[in-house]
Amino acid sequence: MLSDVLQDLLDEGLPLLGEHLVLxxxxxxxxxxxxxxxxxxxxxxxxxxxxxxxxxxxxQTIPSLALFxxxxxxxxxxxxxxxxxxxxxVVYALLPILRNTVTGILGVDPAVRDSAVAMGMTDGQIxxxxxxxxxxxxxxxxxxxxxxxxxxxxxxAAAIGAGGLGVFIFRGIASVxxxxxxxxxxxxxxxxxxxxxxxxxxxxxxxxx
Amino acid sequence: MSLIEFRQTAFRxxxxxxxxxxxxxxxxxxxxxxxxxxGSGKTTALRLINGMHLPTGGQVLVExxxxxxxxxxxxxxxxxxxxxxxxxxxxxxxxxxxxxGPRLEGWPDARIAERVGAVLDSVSLPRDDFRARLPKQLxxxxxxxxxxxxxxxxxxxxxxxxxxxGALDPVTRLELQREFLRLRAEAGRTSVxxxxxxxxxxxxxxxxxxxxxxxxxxxxxxxxxxxxxIPEARAFLEVFEDGE
Numbered sequence: 001m002l003s004d005v006l007q008d009l010l011d012e013g014l015p016l017l018g019e020h021l022v023l024x025x026x027x028x029x030x031x032x033x034x035x036x037x038x039x040x041x042x043x044x045x046x047x048x049x050x051x052x053x054x055x056x057x058x059x060q061t062i063p064s065l066a067l068f069x070x071x072x073x074x075x076x077x078x079x080x081x082x083x084x085x086x087x088x089x090v091v092y093a094l095l096p097i098l099r100n101t102v103t104g105i106l107g108v109d110p111a112v113r114d115s116a117v118a119m120g121m122t123d124g125q126i127x128x129x130x131x132x133x134x135x136x137x138x139x140x141x142x143x144x145x146x147x148x149x150x151x152x153x154x155x156x157a158a159a160i161g162a163g164g165l166g167v168f169i170f171r172g173i174a175s176v177x178x179x180x181x182x183x184x185x186x187x188x189x190x191x192x193x194x195x196x197x198x199x200x201x202x203x204x205x206x207x208x209x
Numbered sequence: 210m211s212l213i214e215f216r217q218t219a220f221r222x223x224x225x226x227x228x229x230x231x232x233x234x235x236x237x238x239x240x241x242x243x244x245x246x247x248g249s250g251k252t253t254a255l256r257l258i259n260g261m262h263l264p265t266g267g268q269v270l271v272e273x274x275x276x277x278x279x280x281x282x283x284x285x286x287x288x289x290x291x292x293x294x295x296x297x298x299x300x301x302x303x304x305x306x307x308x309x310g311p312r313l314e315g316w317p318d319a320r321i322a323e324r325v326g327a328v329l330d331s332v333s334l335p336r337d338d339f340r341a342r343l344p345k346q347l348x349x350x351x352x353x354x355x356x357x358x359x360x361x362x363x364x365x366x367x368x369x370x371x372x373x374x375g376a377l378d379p380v381t382r383l384e385l386q387r388e389f390l391r392l393r394a395e396a397g398r399t400s401v402x403x404x405x406x407x408x409x410x411x412x413x414x415x416x417x418x419x420x421x422x423x424x425x426x427x428x429x430x431x432x433x434x435x436x437x438x439i440p441e442a443r444a445f446l447e448v449f450e451d452g453e
Binding site: 109111112114115116117118119120121122125129130133134 | 259261281282283284285286287290292293294296297298299300309310313359
């Protein structure tokens with residue numbers, strides 16, 4: 001009897017875990033593709049830096065369920081389903097990645113940057129060979145924070161039909177079924193811990209190298 | 210033709226004048242020491258040579274061409290630059306740090322490896338012991354030696370030194386000063402050396418240029434400097450004589 005229940009949860013849970021991973025990885029990849037180049041571009045300019053971080057900050061301040069609600073009626077990007085959820089998750093992931101990219105680039109020792117210029121490196125070479133490698137541990141730390149937060153926030157995406165492990169949680173709450181709630185909550189918590197551990201390991205390896 | 214020439218050079222930031230009416234010609238093979246107090250404009254003068262600053266008045270000529278007419282990347286790659294605390298890339302090994310200039314110039318790998326080994330040996334860092342180390346695994350003096358090796362690697366005609374030994378203990382400082390004199394005797398490159406240490410200036414310079422509040426107030430050999438009656442020169446010489 002119990003094994004049947006667990007088998008049912010597993011049969012349904014694996015696709016939901018897959019959906020959850022798609023939501024999280026898509027959001028982090030898109031957010032990184034926006035926030036890392038943006039952070040590099042605005043780091044040197046205090047005014048643009050303030051504006052970019054200010055906008056990303058506003059995005060993160062909106063409560064998650066409210067943001068999903070705001071997005072649904074918007075033509076083209078809104079509606080029910082996975083793509084709306086990914087957009088909302090991107091908005092949430094932007095700030096930690098952007099802020100850490102800016103911090104990482106600004107944290108590069110001015111004497112090191114100065115000597116790179118004096119050696120005749122071009123701007124592209126300085127960015128590629130000096131600034132990004134030196135800023136990498138701080139940027140990876142931002143990615144870690146964004147990933148862990150996104151794994152958690154993605155459980156709410158089930159509320160707008162985006163699937164993921166949140167489906168178990170919402171269904172469990174609606175039917176007062178602890179097993180269903182735990183079937184969603186435990187894997188998502190483990191996923192967050194695993195992502196945190198893996199990215200911490202990469203971060204530390206980078207610092208040690 | 211002078212290798213480096215300042216022609217009534219001025220450098221201002223907004224309304225603040227850092228260097229004014231600065232005229233100086235530096236010939237091949239010389240070591241000109243720019244001596245002055247903090248804020249006298251000596252580092253600015255140095256950075257005008259490799260285009261880290263561009264003059265706001267007058268001209269700076271390198272090999273007869275104004276720095277404003279040079280491709281700045283090309284200009285900088287043809288000049289070695291050593292700064293205080295060495296400015297080494299912390300994530301590069303000694304080998305990558307030293308070989309960077311030649312690599313940027315597109316030298317083949319085998320030639321870079323040979324050159325890195327040769328310049329490390331020349332600054333008394335045995336190549337096999339130091340090649341694979343990171344800057345954090347070196348002492349302050351060793352880092353400065355790597356900084357000098359890096360500046361020498363691409364075989365530049367001109368070397369610029371911005372207070373390179375300022376942060377070192379007196380013993381290491383003396384060792385590196387001797388090393389500098391030995392390398393100069395061997396290679397005969399043109400060097401411009403910034404310091405506020407009059408003893409260092411007397412020891413290393415073939416000529417001393419004394420700056421005061423952005424103006425060149427004296428240029429001459431160390432012997433001429435020692436006989437100079439200008440008050441700012443006397444102030445420095447008092448320090449020198451006190452130390453003897």
